[in-house]
Amino acid sequence: MAKSDKKRGASFLNGVPNLLILKLLSRREMYGYELVRSIQQASGEALVFAEGCIYPLLHVLEEEGCISSREQAINGRTRLYYLLTGKGEQRLAEMEREWDRVRQGVVQALNWEPVS
Amino acid sequence: MAKSDKKRGASFLNGVPNLLILKLLSRREMYGYELVRSIQQASGEALVFAEGCIYPLLHVLEEEGCISSREQAINGRTRLYYLLTGKGEQRLAEMEREWDRVRQGVVQALNWEPVS
DNA sequence: TTGACATGCCTAAAAGCTTTAGGTATAAAT
DNA sequence: ATTTATACCTAAAGCTTTTAGGCATGTCAA
Numbered sequence: 001m002a003k004s005d006k007k008r009g010a011s012f013l014n015g016v017p018n019l020l021i022l023k024l025l026s027r028r029e030m031y032g033y034e035l036v037r038s039i040q041q042a043s044g045e046a047l048v049f050a051e052g053c054i055y056p057l058l059h060v061l062e063e064e065g066c067i068s069s070r071e072q073a074i075n076g077r078t079r080l081y082y083l084l085t086g087k088g089e090q091r092l093a094e095m096e097r098e099w100d101r102v103r104q105g106v107v108q109a110l111n112w113e114p115v116s
Numbered sequence: 117m118a119k120s121d122k123k124r125g126a127s128f129l130n131g132v133p134n135l136l137i138l139k140l141l142s143r144r145e146m147y148g149y150e151l152v153r154s155i156q157q158a159s160g161e162a163l164v165f166a167e168g169c170i171y172p173l174l175h176v177l178e179e180e181g182c183i184s185s186r187e188q189a190i191n192g193r194t195r196l197y198y199l200l201t202g203k204g205e206q207r208l209a210e211m212e213r214e215w216d217r218v219r220q221g222v223v224q225a226l227n228w229e230p231v232s
Numbered sequence: 233t234t235g236a237c238a239t240g241c242c243t244a245a246a247a248g249c250t251t252t253a254g255g256t257a258t259a260a261a262t
Numbered sequence: 263a264t265t266t267a268t269a270c271c272t273a274a275a276g277c278t279t280t281t282a283g284g285c286a287t288g289t290c291a292a
Contacts, residue, residue: 010131010211010278012218014249018126020225027230033269042228046221053250055271077258077269095126096226102128103219105162109136110212112158114143126249130278149240169279171242193240193287 017049017057019099022084022092025067031079032058058082066091133165133173135215138200138208141183147195148174174198182207 020039024030030038032055040048058080061067066088070081084092136155140146146154148171156164174196177183182204186197200208 010134011250012128012131012135012215014130014278015126015128016218016222017250019128019222023226031269032271038230039225042225043221044224046217047225050251050253051270052252052254052272057249059271075259075268079269099128099222101162102132105159106132106136106215108160109155109158109163110139114154114158127279130249133279147240148242166280166282167241168243168281168283173278175242191239191288195240 013047013049015095015099016047017053018061019092019095020047021054021057021061022066022088022095025082025084026089026092029070029081029083031081033079035082061088064091129163129165131211131215132163133169134177135208135211136163137170137173137177138182138204138211141198141200142205142208145186145197145199147197149195151198177204180207 017039020042021035024035024038024042032051035058036049036051036054039054058067058069062069062082064087065085067082068085070083072079072081133155136158137151140151140154140158148167151174152165152167152170155170174183174185178185178198180203181201183198184201186199188195188197
């Protein structure tokens with residue numbers, strides 16, 4: 001494998017799963033497996049995150065008190081439904097602001113014309 | 117320190133230094149120390165990356181052949197000026213496309229209305 | 233002239249997040 | 263009966279940025 005073919009993991013995705021989980025759960029209750037596919041769908045197939053990313057994030061968010069869970073049995077399978085808490089709403093607002101701040105910063109830098 | 121006060125590093129910055137270095141160097145030759153401050157300035161003070169992030173990235177990009185360097189002595193200090201190569205232009209185009217793809221995906225997901 | 237600060241380069245360890253690559257179990261479909 | 267989809271989970275690897283230094287020269291004020 002040529003040196004130029006090395007993986008370039010700089011994928012602009014850091015923090016996006018966290019933001020989108022909170023956003024989707026602010027609209028309605030969802031369970032983990034559902035979130036994985038809903039993020040994909042909601043982003044127009046642009047964003048796909050592995051279960052190995054989503055499930056641990058849900059556990060952290062619940063520990064932090066940003067979401068709460070409720071168990072429900074469906075067809076013999078058990079689903080863990082999550083929903084945003086008040087604290088989660090605050091966190092979501094913070095993250096949306098931060099996303100916008102970064103987005104604007106990048107856009108501005110990309111369009112920046114150096115003062116000659 | 118309360119559990120809720122833990123560091124939340126999800127900062128949406130992954131890959132941004134790489135993108136902006138290439139973008140700024142596509143406009144004119146710059147040296148590392150200059151890049152650190154130019155990124156900050158060009159983003160309207162929104163984005164600040166440490167030297168410990170920028171310098172190693174420059175070395176990697178040069179190894180990959182995306183940028184080339186030229187040494188110049190100024191006032192007894194030595195500056196390493198970098199400039200984009202043809203390959204670097206390609207890489208920049210790829211990364212701009214990827215940034216846009218992710219940006220659009222996030223915007224779409226944030227504005228997404230679930231079909232009830 | 234000495235002390236502080238900005239310039240200009242560098243690196244290694246720590247911290248953080250996502251991917252990869254599994255594992256377990258039940259229901260549905262072929 | 264076997265494969266596929268559902269539904270949960272975790273640990274290790276892989277990448278990137280931050281933190282926290284180090285080294286050396288020039289400038290400016292005290």
